[in-house]
Amino acid sequence: MSFIPLAQLLDSPVYSISEGKVLGRVVQSAVEADPGRVSALLVDDMKAEEALIRVEDIETFGIDALMIRSEENLTKPVPWSEVDQDLELGGRINGVPVLSKSGERLDLVVISFFFRPGSGEITHFEVSGGLLRDMLEGKGLLPREGVISIGPDALIVTEDAQTIVETIKAGPSLIDSAKRLKQQVGRVFEDVK
Secondary structure (H helix, E strand, O other), X not given: OOOEEHHHHOOOEEEEOOOOEEEEEXXXXXXXXXXXXXXXXXEEOXXXXXXXXXXXXXXXXXXXXXXXXXXXXXXXXXXXXXXXXXXXXXXXXXXXXXXXXXXXXXXXXXXXXXXOOOOXXXXXXXXXXXXXXXXXXXXXXXXXXXXXXXXXXXXXXXXXXXXXXXXXXXXXXXXXXXXXXXXXXXXXHHHHO
């Protein structure tokens, strides 16, 4: 897998390979704004404590679970002074508006992001134009290269970012689905003739 959506990881169980037990569930990401990477994941260890897993200590980002070598790879207690700012950004990045470098609001908000396993490098941001626009046109993907800065209050992007988002979609839109349905129905009627 070349990149992973953060939304897929939230609430995922974390297993120790050597002990064969569940160590907790992912509750949040720690994002370093510069250089734009996920540095760690915050885990609720099911004992009313929190622990930290550095991205580089994760052996496998599986479909159903994250796998780490052993319980020793959990950092307890969480070194809050080191990661507090990154955890705050990781928790607040979803829902921030997207603005161009010239100060224009692009009528988009960040709803998630994708990152590379191992390095934690953020590769794309999934953006939304709102429920109706998402249904009609689909959600957008914004490559990291179009992002100037990642902050707790806004994602600042290059001037051509809007064009990039319009050409790269996260999934089919209602309009795309309707066009495909029309083509399929047209083929059925041609076959009947």
